[in-house]
Amino acid sequence: MTTDNSSMESVSHEHRKFPPASEFVKSAHISGEAAYKALYEKSIQDPEGFWAEAAEELHWFKKWDSVLDASEAPFFKWFDGSRTNLSYNCLDRHIEAGRGDKIAIHWEGEPGDARDISYKQMHLEVCRFANAMKARGVKKGDRIAIYLPMIPELAIAVLACARIGAVHSVIFAGFSADSIRDRVLDSETCMVITADGGYRRGKMLELKQIVDEGIASCECVKDVVVVKRGDAHPVDCKMQEGRDSWYHDLVANVDDDCPAEEMEAEDLLFLLYTSGTTGKPKGIMHTTAGYQVYSYLTSKYVFDLKQDDVYWCTADVGWITGHTYIVYGIMQNGVTQVMYEGAPNHPDEGRFWDIIEKYKVSIFYTAPTAIRAFMKWGDDWVTRKDLSSLRLLGTVGEPINPEAWMWYHKMIGAERCPIVDTWWQTETGGHMLTPMPGATATKPGCATLPFFGIEPAILTDDGEAVEAGILAIKKPWPGMLRGIYGDPQRFKDTYWCKWGGKYYFPGDGARRDEDGYIWILGRVDDVVNVSGHRIGTAELESVFVEHKDVAESAVVGVPHEIKGQGLVAFVTVIDGREQDDQLRKELVTMIDKSIGKFARPERILFSSDLPKTRSGKIMRRILRDIAEGKELGNVTTLADPTVVQDLQQQYLKG
Numbered sequence: 001m002t003t004d005n006s007s008m009e010s011v012s013h014e015h016r017k018f019p020p021a022s023e024f025v026k027s028a029h030i031s032g033e034a035a036y037k038a039l040y041e042k043s044i045q046d047p048e049g050f051w052a053e054a055a056e057e058l059h060w061f062k063k064w065d066s067v068l069d070a071s072e073a074p075f076f077k078w079f080d081g082s083r084t085n086l087s088y089n090c091l092d093r094h095i096e097a098g099r100g101d102k103i104a105i106h107w108e109g110e111p112g113d114a115r116d117i118s119y120k121q122m123h124l125e126v127c128r129f130a131n132a133m134k135a136r137g138v139k140k141g142d143r144i145a146i147y148l149p150m151i152p153e154l155a156i157a158v159l160a161c162a163r164i165g166a167v168h169s170v171i172f173a174g175f176s177a178d179s180i181r182d183r184v185l186d187s188e189t190c191m192v193i194t195a196d197g198g199y200r201r202g203k204m205l206e207l208k209q210i211v212d213e214g215i216a217s218c219e220c221v222k223d224v225v226v227v228k229r230g231d232a233h234p235v236d237c238k239m240q241e242g243r244d245s246w247y248h249d250l251v252a253n254v255d256d257d258c259p260a261e262e263m264e265a266e267d268l269l270f271l272l273y274t275s276g277t278t279g280k281p282k283g284i285m286h287t288t289a290g291y292q293v294y295s296y297l298t299s300k301y302v303f304d305l306k307q308d309d310v311y312w313c314t315a316d317v318g319w320i321t322g323h324t325y326i327v328y329g330i331m332q333n334g335v336t337q338v339m340y341e342g343a344p345n346h347p348d349e350g351r352f353w354d355i356i357e358k359y360k361v362s363i364f365y366t367a368p369t370a371i372r373a374f375m376k377w378g379d380d381w382v383t384r385k386d387l388s389s390l391r392l393l394g395t396v397g398e399p400i401n402p403e404a405w406m407w408y409h410k411m412i413g414a415e416r417c418p419i420v421d422t423w424w425q426t427e428t429g430g431h432m433l434t435p436m437p438g439a440t441a442t443k444p445g446c447a448t449l450p451f452f453g454i455e456p457a458i459l460t461d462d463g464e465a466v467e468a469g470i471l472a473i474k475k476p477w478p479g480m481l482r483g484i485y486g487d488p489q490r491f492k493d494t495y496w497c498k499w500g501g502k503y504y505f506p507g508d509g510a511r512r513d514e515d516g517y518i519w520i521l522g523r524v525d526d527v528v529n530v531s532g533h534r535i536g537t538a539e540l541e542s543v544f545v546e547h548k549d550v551a552e553s554a555v556v557g558v559p560h561e562i563k564g565q566g567l568v569a570f571v572t573v574i575d576g577r578e579q580d581d582q583l584r585k586e587l588v589t590m591i592d593k594s595i596g597k598f599a600r601p602e603r604i605l606f607s608s609d610l611p612k613t614r615s616g617k618i619m620r621r622i623l624r625d626i627a628e629g630k631e632l633g634n635v636t637t638l639a640d641p642t643v644v645q646d647l648q649q650q651y652l653k654g
């Protein structure tokens with residue numbers, strides 16, 4: 001196991017504890033510690049009863065025959081026999097309840113343009129686009145790639161797919177053309193929905209061009225739908241005859257009514273590609289009924305959602321956080337939310353706080369990386385703003401260091417708002433470990449306790465229970481992934497084999513403290529979390545070795561002040577090639593092209609060889625130590641100990 005010891009040390013002496021304010025507790029859905037404990041016990045003793053009760057709050061065309069079917073584990077089935085539709089539960093249900101005029105989305109574009117969209121309007125837009133997709137021949141089960149900036153059409157496209165039973169595969173708009181190609185080919189996508197561009201830090205990213213390049217060789221793509229975003233900065237957007245159409249043309253002549261498809265419980269809802277330990281991202285499969293109930297209930301309880309809340313999650317819909325906690329979970333709860341297109345520091349570093357002030361945001365959910373950037377930008381950006389509408393804060397995506405937690409608590413939460421530090425994954429579909437805001441006393445940097453129905457354990461490699469070790473999840477839960485697209489064996493091997501099928505293996509290290517709270521200690525595999533973006537080191541390595549002058553490479557994650565973790569690449573070059581900045585540039589360009597700029601390493605070091613054991617295995621532990629400037633200790637097991645001296649000297653040279 002390779003748990004990051006530095007994070008273990010930094011949180012192991014953190015004992016401050018912050019109980020929720022009594023005002024908050026009084027009106028919370030889960031009010032007080034005893035209420036949490038009682039409901040948690042019930043959810044563990046009788047999970048099927050617990051989940052059935054939660055499901056009753058939603059709309060079903062037909063109710064389930066069984067809540068959980070484990071007969072083909074780990075291919076679990078939830079709410080088998082039911083028929084339902086996520087878009088119905090996100091939209092129609094609220095209109096039927098007389099809440100159609102309520103604002104679903106206060107959208108704000110980076111240049112300052114804004115749109116308020118009610119649930120009724122959202123419903124209309126979703127129905128129209130769903131009909132437009134049908135008119136282009138899209139059928140239930142077809143895979144649709146969505147590569148859009150954070151504009152309302154992104155949520156509309158997602159819900160339109162759900163409405164007609166098409167499977168969406170959202171690709172974060174920071175991914176490169178090659179990444180689009182790989183995802184489109186893996187899932188045999190027939191349609192890509194994109195925009196002419198999207199704003200980021202005042203610039204227009206030309207998304208359609210990236211799509212054109214990505215799908216040039218993808219014969220499966222028959223249709224490209226293009227949303228016009230760039231009115232102010234017209235983009236030269238070439239449309240390919242017969243393949244490309246403008247979104248606004250397609251929705252101009254369609255019916256307003258599109259009945260929601262009655263989906264089976266285990267019908268595929270979406271694919272979302274995420275990084276693992278190999279060079280190839282995997283298409284995580286989420287299905288309909290279980291994900292629906294899990295996204296609904298975690299949103300309701302963890303964010304303590306009430307009808308008068310204004311919620312804002314700063315994630316991009318391109319990641320799982322945006323799927324569950326912008327689109328599905330939040331809209332099923334019928335609350336109003338803010339959706340923002342751009343960067344936190346455009347036009348200045350106070351943009352987020354302006355938005356909170358303007359829309360009177362009451363619940364704010366962001367990433368530790370953003371919080372650390374705000375800390376660095378200085379308190380003045382915050383203190384000038386009125387943040388008194390806030391009542392609850394959340395973090396997601398990576399461990400939050402106690403210093404950043406305390407700053408968030410004091411500067412943003414005015415020591416009044418509970419903070420929910422939510423640990424979960426693309427694969428889990430929703431929150432797994434998290435404080436209950438009206439019940440759990442929080443500790444800075446700690447994801448605390450399990451959500452209802454979740455039974456965590458901390459184990460050794462051999463399955464022995466320990467205080468600090470590898471996190472494991474014992475019981476199945478409704479939001480769990482159902483597979484890896486096209487690769488059932490990889491699904492079993494990756495998540496279910498470690499402890500003989502008895503536990504789900506998430507790939508994180510954890511420690512349990514004297515209160516039974518769980519502290520996440522970072523990944524135990526070769527996955528790195530850069531600014532909350534998950535990147536497999538093998539993905540970068542496989543890109544580097546494609547360079548004709550590179551013999552071998554190893555990439556490791558190292559602590560980074562703002563990003564949480566950064567990447568350092570060690571590259572060996574074949575004889576004769578200069579190991580210089582020119583080569584570095586070429587390698588960085590390859591990463592930009594193959595993955596995306598967000599995966600650029602902090603540093604690239606060249607050497608004649610990499611530290612290896614005598615059996616030829618690269619010793620990543622040593623590379624991590626070098627990259628962290630640590631003492632190396634015993635290197636006698638290395639085949640050639642001089643290799644590390646060379647690397648260490650280079651590293652220190654800077």
Ligand code: PRX
Pocket residue numbers: 274320321395396397398399400421422423424425426427447506507508520522523529532533534
């Ligand atoms: O290592 C954990 C970290 O992010 C990983 C999951 O990444 P991804 O699938 O991209 O989903 C991110 C959004 C849910 C986990 O294996 N992680 C996520 N949340 C936390 C976290 N680490 C510590 N604390 C968290 N709250």
